[in-house]
Amino acid sequence: MHDELKPSQAQQPARQVTGWIRDFVISIAISAFIIIFLYQPVVVEGTSMLPRLEDQDRLFINKVAYRVGDIHRGDVVVFNYPRDPSKSYIKRVIALPGDTLEIRHGRVYVNGNLVPEPYVPGRFRDERSVVLQTVGPESYWVMGDHRSVSSDSRDFGAVGRKYIYGKAVLVFWPFDQMGVVR
Structure with missing residues (x-):
């Protein structure tokens, strides 16, 4: 006796594929x-951005966060470098539009109040100062956590909102450093 395939059985592998x-x-x-x-x-x-973010870390950025929500002090943002928009930078937001900002001997003051910065270890501070200034409309003062090596708003000024395109949310590589960006 021959086993014959019924048409539906013959078509089954094709349907699976x-x-x-x-x-x-x-x-x-x-x-x-x-x-x-x-x-x-x-x-x-x-x-x-040491010590939290290291060279060659991989992370996810949320590209919708600032289209539907506000940028907050302390957010770690990714933006196009204003002097060369083909380059992207990652920094922490220190001051918002309309804030007054002053840096005295490496200590940051926003609206006259010393900003607690637990994410900046003492060895990463520098002694640069910035005279009292007001952050312009639609602009944000950003700085790296490793202050002594960071090129940031102290060098190129506040960053316009139009340049900011993402919020850092999660380190996924290396696995031993996986976690939420704070």
Whole structure:
């Protein structure tokens, strides 16, 4: 006796392959949507955000956060460098539009109050000072946590909101440093 395949049994492997292809295409489409519109992986280049972010760390940035919400003091943001928008920088927001800012011997004062900065170890401070100034509208004063090596608003001024395109949210590589960016 011969075993004959019924037409539905013969088509079953083809349907499975078609299903896998469909699922793969849907997965790629969802991934592309997330990367293009919601989250983007970035690589930290340099040591200006030590000790939390190290050179070559990989992290995700939220690209929607500032389209729908406000930028806050302490946020770690990614922005296009105003003097060369083809370069991206990552820094911490220190002062908001309308804030007065002064740096005396490495200590930061916003609106006359000393800013507690537990993310800046003493060995990473520098003694540079910045005279009292007011942050302009739609601009943000940003600084690296490793103050002695960071090129930041002390060098290039406040960053316009139009240059800020993401909020650092999660380090995913290396695995032993995985965690939320604070």
